[in-house]
Amino acid sequence: MGLRILSLLLLFVALAWPVVSEQLAFPGAEGFGRYATGGRDGSVYVVMNLDDSGKGSLRDAVSESDRIIVFAVGGTINITDRMVVSKRVSILGQTAPGDGIATYGNGWSFSNANDAIVRYIRIRMGKGGDKGKDAITIADGENMIFDHISVSWGRDETFSINGEVSNITIQNSIIGQGLETHSCGGLMQSEGGVSLLRNLYIDNKTRNPKVKGVNDFTNNVVYNWGSGGGYIAGGSDGKSYVNVVGNYFISGPSTSKTAFTRGNDNFYAYVEGNFYDSDKDGELNGSELGVASSNYGGMNLVETKYDYPAPSTIMNATAAVDYVANHAGASLVRDSVDAYLVSELNSWGKEGDLISDETASPVNGPGYLNPGTKRTDTDGDGIPDEAEEKLGTDSSTDDSMKDVEGKGYTNVETWANSLVPSSY
Numbered sequence: 001m002g003l004r005i006l007s008l009l010l011l012f013v014a015l016a017w018p019v020v021s022e023q024l025a026f027p028g029a030e031g032f033g034r035y036a037t038g039g040r041d042g043s044v045y046v047v048m049n050l051d052d053s054g055k056g057s058l059r060d061a062v063s064e065s066d067r068i069i070v071f072a073v074g075g076t077i078n079i080t081d082r083m084v085v086s087k088r089v090s091i092l093g094q095t096a097p098g099d100g101i102a103t104y105g106n107g108w109s110f111s112n113a114n115d116a117i118v119r120y121i122r123i124r125m126g127k128g129g130d131k132g133k134d135a136i137t138i139a140d141g142e143n144m145i146f147d148h149i150s151v152s153w154g155r156d157e158t159f160s161i162n163g164e165v166s167n168i169t170i171q172n173s174i175i176g177q178g179l180e181t182h183s184c185g186g187l188m189q190s191e192g193g194v195s196l197l198r199n200l201y202i203d204n205k206t207r208n209p210k211v212k213g214v215n216d217f218t219n220n221v222v223y224n225w226g227s228g229g230g231y232i233a234g235g236s237d238g239k240s241y242v243n244v245v246g247n248y249f250i251s252g253p254s255t256s257k258t259a260f261t262r263g264n265d266n267f268y269a270y271v272e273g274n275f276y277d278s279d280k281d282g283e284l285n286g287s288e289l290g291v292a293s294s295n296y297g298g299m300n301l302v303e304t305k306y307d308y309p310a311p312s313t314i315m316n317a318t319a320a321v322d323y324v325a326n327h328a329g330a331s332l333v334r335d336s337v338d339a340y341l342v343s344e345l346n347s348w349g350k351e352g353d354l355i356s357d358e359t360a361s362p363v364n365g366p367g368y369l370n371p372g373t374k375r376t377d378t379d380g381d382g383i384p385d386e387a388e389e390k391l392g393t394d395s396s397t398d399d400s401m402k403d404v405e406g407k408g409y410t411n412v413e414t415w416a417n418s419l420v421p422s423s424y
């Protein structure tokens, strides 16, 4: 067979090969981390108590790989040591009764926690946490998605990605109040792709965020950054390739610096439709930043958008503010901390503060979460009886890891997905 025919044949085979469509982490998962698998090929773990460790605790749940974690209880889990998450774990906070779940007292490590899916949970570190550590750290690993989480009070950074990290999404989340004196939103430094979509960065002195590498920053709101800066174009070494689209920057009482700083020729950026309201006047009436390097801290602006996995809908910056103010964070129920932060945002420049002690006024600690009532789960498979009836599954057989709908999600995921909106 001639080489030519062989290569034609190979081309034909390649074209005819069925395209394997990868499974989204959940309906509405977007960006670089959208295909994280979580614990889909493992088993269900039901968190039964608010203990810091031991059987039935969240710490025990995340200590082993291949688990889908659901909650039979709601409330605040006080943690002493850092939480260290294993590979292929889904943490589905929306399944908790009452006001849902928070951890308080220290931070979390998702380093090497490949394929994590994390939804609707509050991670509040606080001054009791380990000195020099972040509220959330990812120092290496790949394929992770964080959706509708609220992270605050990091002692070093609040949510930080730095190292050999690829394919991460943080969407619809609140990252705020990094504790003084460091008071940082966080580093987002990775060559392997980080998507930051529809998040609120609020009340951090600096790094809201600091970006380096491959990054998509779309439809975020940044409020009341401090003297360190808002979006910081990071790094004199190495090259960065970023999209910055449809974001709204709003100065607050702590703000003394312009929205974008520290760009250079190695920081290639596609920018479009970003707004800036710098006058702290109690009204949201900023204006669009012109496409000029000087408005973007000296970044090297490019004309073509980087082809990164884009959100299904890109809003204008004003609509992004509306969405973020109403829905970002663990928003099934907004706890007192998130309610307070959003009230600051809604003052459009008049209120906001950088804090060093989360237990003092005005924050006064993590607040109280209503535990709600435990639901009956006869077969103990993690899906309450009432929900099994609706799903058409058997409430007397452990069938939560089966896929009754045949759509690629286990029954327990189908239930969890049904509890929350399926698009942003």
Ligand SMILES: *[C@@H]1O[C@H](CO)[C@@H](O)[C@H](O)[C@H]1NC(C)=O
Pocket (backbone or CB within 6 Å): 050, 051, 075, 076, 077, 078
């Ligand atoms: C967590 O600590 C707070 C005090 O900071 C306390 O009120 C609460 O009951 C504790 N929660 C649990 C589950 O022990």
Ligand SMILES: *[C@@H]1O[C@H](CO)[C@@H](O)[C@H](O)[C@H]1NC(C)=O
Pocket (backbone or CB within 6 Å): 035, 142, 143, 166, 167, 192
């Ligand atoms: C990141 O995701 C893309 C698309 O799914 C994939 O091609 C690539 O191999 C992933 N990278 C890593 C390091 O997992």
Ligand SMILES: *[C@@H]1O[C@H](CO)[C@@H](O)[C@H](O)[C@H]1NC(C)=O
Pocket (backbone or CB within 6 Å): 279, 281, 283, 285, 286, 287
């Ligand atoms: C925004 O509104 C305030 C208060 O009405 C006004 O003082 C300010 O000039 C407005 N800014 C812009 C950019 O229109």
Ligand SMILES: *[C@@H]1O[C@H](CO)[C@@H](O)[C@H](O)[C@H]1NC(C)=O
Pocket (backbone or CB within 6 Å): 316, 318, 319
């Ligand atoms: C932004 O989008 C919203 C919602 O689609 C729309 O109502 C509004 O007119 C848009 N604003 C601008 C300035 O285009």
Ligand SMILES: CC(=O)N[C@H]1CO[C@H](CO)[C@@H](O)[C@@H]1O
Pocket (backbone or CB within 6 Å): 176, 177, 178, 179, 180, 183, 184, 203, 204, 205, 206, 225, 226, 227, 254, 353, 354, 355, 356
């Ligand atoms: C919550 C918190 O500590 N925010 C801090 C963020 O940074 C600003 C600027 O330093 C501080 O004033 C805030 O206290």
